[in-house]
Structures are given as structure tokens and as C-alpha cells.
Amino acid sequence: MSEDLAWATSAQIAHAVSSGASRALDVVDDCLARIEARNPTLNAFTAITADRARAKARAVDAAPDKAKLPLAGVPFAVKNLFDIEGLATVAGSKINRARPKAEHDSPLIERLETAGAVLVGALNMGEYAYDFTGENVHDGPSRNPHDVSRMTGGSSGGSGGAVAGGVVPLALGSDTNGSIRVPSSLCGVFGLKPTYGRLTRARSFPFVASLDHLGPFARTTLDLALSYDVMQGADPDDPACAQRGHEFATPELTHGLGGLRVAVAGGYFQKGAFPEALEALARVAEAAGADDEIEIPEAARARAAAYVITATEGAALHLDRLRRQARDFDPAVRDRLIAGAMVPAALVDKAQIFRRWYREQVLKLFERYDAILAPATPCTATKIGQQTFVIDGVELPVRPNVGIYTQPISFIGLPVVAVPVPLKPLPIAVQIVAAPWREDIALRIAHALEHMGAVAAPRPNL
Amino acid sequence: MADPLDDFIVTAAKALDLPVAPEWQGSIKANLAVTLKHANLVAEFKLPDEAEPAPVYKA
Secondary structure (H helix, E strand, O other), X not given: OOHHHHHOOHXXXXXXXXXXXXXXXXXXXXXXXXXXXXXXXXXXXXXXXXXXXXXXXXXHHHOOOHHHOOOOOOEEEEEOOEOOOOOOOOOOOOHHHHOOOOOOOOHHXXXXXXXXXXXXXXXXXXXXXXXXXXXXXXXOOOEEOOEEEEEOOOOOHXXXXXXXXXXXXXXXEEEOOOOOHHHHHHHOOEEEEOOOOOOOOOOEXXXXXXXXXXXXXXXXXXXXXXXXXXXXXXXXXXXXXXXOOOOOOHHHHHHOOOOOOEEEEOHHHOOOOOHHHHHHHHHHXXXXXXXXXXXXXOHHHHHHHHHHHHHHHHHHHHHHHHHHHHHHOOHHHHHHHHHHHOOOHHHHHHHHHHHHHHHHHHHHHOOOOOEEEEEOOOOOOOEOXXXXXXXXXXXXXXXXXXXXXXXXXXXXXXXXXXXXXXXXXXXXXXEEEEOOOOHHHHHHXXXXXXXXXXXXXXXXXX | OOOHHHXXXXXXXXXXXXXXXHHHHHHHHHHHHHHHHHHXXXXXXXXXXXXXXXXXXXX
């Protein structure tokens, strides 16, 4: 098992494999050995697809066009709500283990593998994606590589842990209210939540149809952009997937900050933030030349509306299972969903009416700015099992409140790159929020900050 | 006198055919109270009658 390969980026691996300097099979064998060695500590993987990975790696090595594959031989893993052919899509639940095995891979897996990447397994997550902790009552908690007594954040906890822990250079997760950005923050890796409708969600297990996004985790912005670019494209199998062609971000990455207007979100987005979140925000703002502080109007109400829509759409999705198999749920998830089922529809409609108004107000801000910075989480990783923390003088449950700064953004589907600031002893991320369909701008800013040394994925002592 | 939210949960559970074990009631009530608090924060925000919801149906 190679320590160099553990921390190699997707771009470095793809270059080595496509040039013939390394074999994909050796890279994948090394990755599988690393999963074996590190997973007992990190608990990031719930399934390992070793046979298929080796077969795919051999196919990459034999491919006549491997020099053209942008992700040749790059091992990756996916949150276990993505369909993987031959496996039941468990979505972190006990109930879904009885589902028939998936007959086809998720299209995002197919697109990554077409680009030469190699799926090595499925990753731990909070049950049905309804948490921000990465803790799972059935599979055990994902553990943070920077301190294994602490949570990864969730719900894509295994995705954050596997990338931060040097097990894989690339992972996929989902983000309904912050489930890519929260674990990116707490595990100290880069995460991209694209615009709502950008990446197909076909053949993934849903949570909240009007809020669900899929996206990548990586240890560099280049790796985020490379994977994002190959996953783009319309898909009639996802009714929300936009009919847009490819808008490649990788060629834009190195254009720097020149000409970009960046502001910092104040008010709601700094109220209640712990000192480490404010320090990270200040560091990123200074590096980005973001002197203006702006107010995102009615952000607290936006978060509240996202909360209501999540509870009620989630309850609708699971209503039959709640009726038949309530005792098979994680009790914390069950009780939130049952409560969601009881919310009057008039209040849900109010939230959807507010949503349109809020979107129009926030889009006006992008007439003056290309990007807005905001904290990703109010604090660094809390202890696994910690039930409460104090925000703005009020003791609140951890599980629903780690995402207070991510929810008002995903509520209207804006693209975000979470960039990790390597504070000691634990990292924490900042959100770079762009206008709809401008992932390229958020990635370009993230890349510039990375080259300045303001943001980086720190290597844990495992 | 029973808390109206407790009564609501019992009645709603029957209407929706949802099994609610007595030991779940407290947690469901806490979650429902928080969700209704959020919902009312949104509902009290005045918008014109003509304001459309975000999802738009297209034939």
C-alpha cells in the first residue's frame, strides 16, 4: 500500500495511468488495500466492489484510447443512495435492504466510468439523508479522519471521511440542505453542490425532490472540476435535470480572481457562528478581496421554509413505509418524518410561495456581485453522539442545526463550492456561492484561493 | 388539560393511519412544534395574493 498514492489527486492518477507510467490495476489494488486498512477506523464504506473494480481497471489498462480518458484509473466511491448494479440501494436504511438489487448503475457512475474512473464501493450515510451528523444507527457512525471521536458531518458522512482520510481521491454525495457542504467543512475537503437541475439524479434514492442535488467531493478544486465536467449533461430520466449542454469549468479554473466581484454575507450568516467559523470566513474574504458585506434578505425565513418543505416532502416520500414499518426506521428520522406528515398543507404552500419571492431577491444580489462568501458550518466537528450545542446563546440540537448556513442557499438551488480552511486543530469550510449555472465562477475562485494557500484539504494523522 | 398539540398528534395519526407508539409521542411533539414554529415564521411574512409558489406546473 503506497502512502504516495493515498494522497495522489485524481488529476495525478489520471496523468500517470493515461501516460502509461502507472497501471490502473495497481492503483485500484492499492486503493482496495487502503480501504481494508483504514475502514475499520473510519467506517466510511458499507460495500466494497472489488471484483468489478479490478475488471474495470483491467479494461482501462487495455483501452486503446486511455490517453484521452480524463479520469483514467481514478478510484472513486459513492454515497450508498446511488444505484450500483447488483446491490440494493440502501440509502442508509434498514428498510431498503429488502429492495431488489439495482439493475443499472446511476448515470453519474456511468459517466465517471466512461471517463476512465473506477468505482470501488458504496459509502456510509445518515438514514435516508435526513441528518447533518453522518451518524447511522444501523451501520455505525462515519468517523472524522482528523479526530475519529468526532463526527464527519452528514448526511454524506462516508463521502467526506473517505476523501479526507486518503482512501479515495474522489467521492459522490447528495446535498438536500447541506449534505455535501457540511461534511466537506467538518472533514476539511472540497465539495461542489451544483445548481439545482445541473447533474442528473436518475437512479439515486431521493429525499426531497425539489431540493435534492448530487455532486462530488475531492481534495483539490481541479479534481472537483474534472469530475463535474464529465458528469454534466441532460438526462430525460430525471425530470428536474436541465436541458443544457456541457458548460465546462476546468478550462476556466486558472483565470484567477481578476474582474470578479466577491462579497461576504453578513447578518444571519455570521450570527451564532463560532470564532473558528468567523476566522475561516475572514481569511477567505481577505484572500478573495471581498471588502463588501451584504445582507441576504430574509435568510432566517428561507432556512425555516427549507425546513418545512424538507419535513413535508420527506414525509410524503416515506408515508407508506411509516405506516407499515415505522419500527424499522432510525427513531430520530421516524419521529421527524411523522411530524412532517402532520404539517397542514396550507403552511407548506406558504413556504413554496415564499421560496419564489426569496429567489427573486437573492438573484438581484448577483447583479452586483459574482459570488458571495458565507460560513459552511457554525463550528468545527463536534463529538460523535453529542446531542446539543449553543448557537447565539441558545442550546439547540446538533442534528438539524449544523446546516443553518447551508439551507438558505440550497433552498433556491444556487451552486456552491465548499472550500476548506486548514485551521488547527480542526478544519472548517467556507461556502463560495454563485449565480445559477455559474459553477465555473465558484470553482475559479476556489482554485485561485487554493493557489494562494488560503484554502487546502489538510492531511490527517491516521 | 391536555396540550392541544398532543391531541392534534393523536387525531392526525388516526386520520393518516400512522402508528404512533406512546413512547414516540414526546419526540414527535418536539419535532412538530419546531416545524410549526418554522412554518409560522414563513406564513407571517406578508406577500401579495398574486404571489406564485416556486414550483410551476407546465402542461
